[in-house]
Amino acid sequence: MVLRSQGADPEAVRRRKSSAVGVAEQAVAVGKPLLRPVVITETFAVRDFRHEQLRLEPGGYLRGPLVAEHLHAAESVVVAVCSIGSALEEAASGYFADDPAMGVALDAFGSAAVDLVASAMCERVDLQAEADGLRTTVPLCPGLVGWPVAVGQREIFSLVDGALAGISLNEGFMMTPKKSTSMVIGVGAEVDHSGESCDYCSMAATCRFRREHESHHSHHG
Amino acid sequence: MEWNAMAILEELREAMVDGQAKQAVAKVSEGLAEGMDAGTLLRDGLIAGMAEVGQLYENGDIFVPEMLVAARAMSAALEVLKPHLVEEGVESSGKVAIGTTQGDLHDIGKNLVAMMLEGSGFEIVDLGVDVPADKFIEAIREGASVVAMSALLTTTMTNMQTAIEAIKEAGLREQVRIIIGGAPITKAYADEIGADGYAEDASSAVRLVKEVLAA
Numbered sequence: 001m002v003l004r005s006q007g008a009d010p011e012a013v014r015r016r017k018s019s020a021v022g023v024a025e026q027a028v029a030v031g032k033p034l035l036r037p038v039v040i041t042e043t044f045a046v047r048d049f050r051h052e053q054l055r056l057e058p059g060g061y062l063r064g065p066l067v068a069e070h071l072h073a074a075e076s077v078v079v080a081v082c083s084i085g086s087a088l089e090e091a092a093s094g095y096f097a098d099d100p101a102m103g104v105a106l107d108a109f110g111s112a113a114v115d116l117v118a119s120a121m122c123e124r125v126d127l128q129a130e131a132d133g134l135r136t137t138v139p140l141c142p143g144l145v146g147w148p149v150a151v152g153q154r155e156i157f158s159l160v161d162g163a164l165a166g167i168s169l170n171e172g173f174m175m176t177p178k179k180s181t182s183m184v185i186g187v188g189a190e191v192d193h194s195g196e197s198c199d200y201c202s203m204a205a206t207c208r209f210r211r212e213h214e215s216h217h218s219h220h221g
Numbered sequence: 222m223e224w225n226a227m228a229i230l231e232e233l234r235e236a237m238v239d240g241q242a243k244q245a246v247a248k249v250s251e252g253l254a255e256g257m258d259a260g261t262l263l264r265d266g267l268i269a270g271m272a273e274v275g276q277l278y279e280n281g282d283i284f285v286p287e288m289l290v291a292a293r294a295m296s297a298a299l300e301v302l303k304p305h306l307v308e309e310g311v312e313s314s315g316k317v318a319i320g321t322t323q324g325d326l327h328d329i330g331k332n333l334v335a336m337m338l339e340g341s342g343f344e345i346v347d348l349g350v351d352v353p354a355d356k357f358i359e360a361i362r363e364g365a366s367v368v369a370m371s372a373l374l375t376t377t378m379t380n381m382q383t384a385i386e387a388i389k390e391a392g393l394r395e396q397v398r399i400i401i402g403g404a405p406i407t408k409a410y411a412d413e414i415g416a417d418g419y420a421e422d423a424s425s426a427v428r429l430v431k432e433v434l435a436a
Contacts, residue, residue, distance in 0.1 A: 003284075003286055006284065006285045006286050007284060007285055008284030008285060008286050008287070009284065012284070013284060013286060013287065016283075016287070018239075018240065018283075018286070018287050018290065019239075019240045019241070019290045020240065020284075020286035020287045020289070020290050023286065023289075023290060024286065093328070096328075096332055099293065100289055100292060100293065100296075100332060100333075100336050101286065101289035101290045101292070101293045103329075103332070104285070104286070104289055104329060104332075104333070105286065105289075107329050143374075143375070148375065149374060149375055149376050150375075150376050170324065170326070171324050172324035172325060172374055172376040172377040173374070173376050174324070174325065174326060174327075174374055174376070174377070176326065178326060178327065202405070
């Protein structure tokens with residue numbers, strides 16, 4: 001998990017008996033006690049959809065080409081913010097001065113951890129939808145092609161109180177703690193549930209971190 | 222060069238590539254004890270070893286974690302060498318001021334670049350994160366010949382252009398080389414905003430700094 005989050009092939013690194021493996025294991029041991037996972041979700045019924053804008057009850061909206069493509073058929077939208085807190089990233093920064101290998105490994109552990117928290121949240125949404133006889137869309141995150149960060153983050157944080165999760169946005173719409181993520185998931189009988197979030201990322205072609213198997217961003221029809 | 226010195230340098234480079242910090246420190250100590258000068262150990266041992274690491278990374282033969290343990294070995298060996306380098310008056314290859322652009326708090330990529338540049342013999346002034354234009358300007362006035370800017374968000378990358386414009390207005394553009402990098406950055410963007418170059422990763426950043434300084 002830690003090696004993969006740094007863009008490495010864990011099997012190849014292990015085959016080379018690299019000391020990087022020991023660093024990764026140490027990062028897990030150090031990082032686990034520092035995790036403070038938190039998820040905040042709000043579900044909104046969809047009022048209507050027109051002109052690439054999804055209007056929600058009792059108010060608020062989501063807009064843009066990506067929203068239009070995936071959420072136009074949604075009956076409701078789950079808006080979520082997730083974080084693992086700031087303790088781990090603070091520890092990682094502290095390590096970097098003297099042991100950058102450990103600092104980066106801890107940071108990678110944090111990235112993997114928040115991804116797992118988000119995956120667990122998505123799975124719960126999927127299970128609830130399935131129980132209700134409904135389907136879900138891929139999770140849509142601000143910053144994907146068709147939903148600029150400045151637009152998406154502003155919309156999400158107007159719908160969810162990030163402060164409840166200890167998450168704030170700065171002027172550049174960057175979340176702190178850094179190991180936080182935000183997303184929306186459409187729910188409905190007629191939503192398209194195929195594809196992956198990675199399909200809508202501008203770095204999909206060259207990303208070293210893209211996982212081809214097991215992803216909370218993928219739906220297999 | 223004597224055969225023993227060559228062997229020490231070879232073993233020092235191997236220790237770095239393998240990420241063996243203790244072995245790297247031992248080889249530097251052995252070299253100094255054998256009367257080798259610190260500059261040779263730095264140039265033909267540590268820097269040459271890190272260059273090899275960088276090439277392996279760019280070839281896809283090793284990954285970031287392995288590059289980092291190699292850099293850790295380099296740092297450990299460099300600590301032993303530093304007082305000797307000062308004594309010999311060995312100068313750095315150049316002074317690089319590096320920072321994450323204003324409004325952006327991401328630092329991992331910036332730290333990796335700083336580490337690789339230091340391993341290649343450059344003096345690093347790390348300005349940190351959320352760096353406003355006037356901090357880059359101050360660094361140039363204090364002798365930085367290269368400014369390296371990082372951004373991870375589309376919302377903050379525009380501050381790179383702001384910083385370049387401010388450097389121009391301060392009349393300092395001609396005396397500094399500016400390189401940029403980060404996830405949303407492209408060569409086209411670097412050209413658009415008037416940067417001297419774009420590096421897609423820490424290893425190619427080292428090559429880029431050498432190129433822009435030689436230009």
